[in-house]
Amino acid sequence: MEMEAKTKPWLVLSLFLLAANCMQQCVHGKPRVSCLFIFGDSFSDNGNNNNRATNAKSNYSPYGIDFSRGPTGRFTNGQTEADITAARLGFRNSIPPYANTSGSDIMEGVNYASAASGIRPETGSQRICIPILTHATTQGDIISLEEQIQNHRDIYNRVVKKLGGSNKAKKYLSKCLYYMRTGTNDYYGNYFLPQVFSTSRDFTTDQYAQDLVRRYSRYLKTLHDKYGARKFLVFDLGRIGCTPYARATYARSRRCAEEVNDAALTFDRNLKSELERLNTNNLSADAKFMFVNTTTKLDTDPTSLGFTVVDTPCCPTQLNLSCIENGRPCRNRDQYVHWDGIHQTQAANEITADTTTDAINCLLIS
Numbered sequence: 408m409e410m411e412a413k414t415k416p417w418l419v420l421s422l423f424l425l426a427a428n429c430m431q432q433c434v435h436g437k438p439r440v441s442c443l444f445i446f447g448d449s450f451s452d453n454g455n456n457n458n459r460a461t462n463a464k465s466n467y468s469p470y471g472i473d474f475s476r477g478p479t480g481r482f483t484n485g486q487t488e489a490d491i492t493a494a495r496l497g498f499r500n501s502i503p504p505y506a507n508t509s510g511s512d513i514m515e516g517v518n519y520a521s522a523a524s525g526i527r528p529e530t531g532s533q534r535i536c537i538p539i540l541t542h543a544t545t546q547g548d549i550i551s552l553e554e555q556i557q558n559h560r561d562i563y564n565r566v567v568k569k570l571g572g573s574n575k576a577k578k579y580l581s582k583c584l585y586y587m588r589t590g591t592n593d594y595y596g597n598y599f600l601p602q603v604f605s606t607s608r609d610f611t612t613d614q615y616a617q618d619l620v621r622r623y624s625r626y627l628k629t630l631h632d633k634y635g636a637r638k639f640l641v642f643d644l645g646r647i648g649c650t651p652y653a654r655a656t657y658a659r660s661r662r663c664a665e666e667v668n669d670a671a672l673t674f675d676r677n678l679k680s681e682l683e684r685l686n687t688n689n690l691s692a693d694a695k696f697m698f699v700n701t702t703t704k705l706d707t708d709p710t711s712l713g714f715t716v717v718d719t720p721c722c723p724t725q726l727n728l729s730c731i732e733n734g735r736p737c738r739n740r741d742q743y744v745h746w747d748g749i750h751q752t753q754a755a756n757e758i759t760a761d762t763t764t765d766a767i768n769c770l771l772i773s
């Protein structure tokens with residue numbers, strides 16, 4: 408009884424706050440942040456590679472089979488995790504790809520993500536052709552994280568013009584959310600691609616993770632220092648040794664490639680502590696870097712969520728990687744974690760988006 412009496416006012420207060428929060432945020436359908444900028448790779452790409460000289464594209468069937476606009480360059484059957492997150496934040500329109508912002512309001516944000524890109528500038532840029540290793544051939548003209556940040560400078564300049572000055576632009580941009588999800592290709596398409604790159608001979612996994620995080624941190628600081636970014640959502644890599652591609656390519660079996668998982672976890676730990684360092688370093692009064700750990704029940708207990716197939720892609724793939732053009736995908740797409748060799752189905756993206764939404768709630772409250 409006494410416990411109950413003590414906890415009740417707290418409960419009532421938090422329910423009240425929750426309701427007040429929801430009345431402010433949900434009822435009027437206004438986005439909880441007014442702008443969202445997305446940086447990264449194929450997990451978030453929504454068409455930036457379509458007209459570039461690269462084979463890292465997905466603007467063909469069966470990609471987009473469950474998407475209202477069909478194949479768009481999204482690497483999934485329906486919505487990406489970033490699409491789902493944007494919709495949950497209240498954005499009515501999807502965030503436009505940088506490659507085509509015409510007819511869109513850049514004040515709501517831009518998506519710079521480019522498939523096959525990574526943190527290191529050479530990741531995904533190879534043009535050499537190795538028979539068998541299609542993954543290693545002609546990725547070519549993709550947009551590295553550094554170039555994505557240069558593209559953001561262009562958008563920043565447009566915001567400055569629009570609002571009439573850099574102070575006003577920075578003030579506006581400080582309220583936006585910066586969604587950063589990259590690094591997987593620095594492993595799949597660089598460190599674990601010794602036929603093309605020497606990084607695995609030049610660095611231990613620990614040194615490599617430190618190198619990547621040092622570079623990543625510099626890019627985050629650039630966004631903060633030059634373009635007024637303050638609210639950062641920064642994703643881990645998670646268990647990238649368990650994609651159908653990694654199982655087939657590195658473990659050469661149905662088992663997860665633990666060597667890849669271990670290297671990714673080393674990166675994740677380094678990234679997490681770097682973000683903690685940035686948070687305590689007081690870059691500015693309102694800067695906040697939120698680490699997103701994407702490991703969920705999808706990895707540990709997928710059947711409890713209704714997913715029955717975890718090690719096989721839904722679409723027929725070439726080299727266990729991307730969907731074969733016009734290949735016939737599985738019908739029960741809600742039961743597959745993976746759409747192609749690397750990317751999740753929309754159903755799985757919705758689960759990951761729960762984690763992202765929690766992280767955003769923390770980021771926006773604090």
Ligand SMILES: *[C@@H]1O[C@H](CO)[C@@H](O)[C@H](O)[C@H]1NC(C)=O
Pocket residue numbers: 507508509510511
């Ligand atoms: C660019 O985006 C607009 C608005 O979303 C769309 O109508 C148009 O088809 C797109 N153009 C290209 C070349 O993708």
Ligand SMILES: *[C@@H]1O[C@H](CO)[C@@H](O)[C@H](O)[C@H]1NC(C)=O
Pocket residue numbers: 643672675676679700701702
């Ligand atoms: C992310 O979460 C998983 C599962 O809870 C955990 O094993 C892993 O250590 C976490 N990653 C980091 C960098 O803390």
Ligand SMILES: *[C@@H]1O[C@H](CO)[C@@H](O)[C@H](O)[C@H]1NC(C)=O
Pocket residue numbers: 687688689692
């Ligand atoms: C960071 O700023 C906060 C509040 O402005 C202050 O309390 C804290 O001592 C500062 N920390 C460092 C390391 O300067």
Ligand SMILES: *[C@@H]1O[C@H](CO)[C@@H](O)[C@H](O)[C@H]1NC(C)=O
Pocket residue numbers: 651654655660661718719720726727
């Ligand atoms: C990987 O590709 C090979 C050759 O196409 C195929 O035999 C194998 O079943 C695939 N493995 C997985 C896990 O999809």
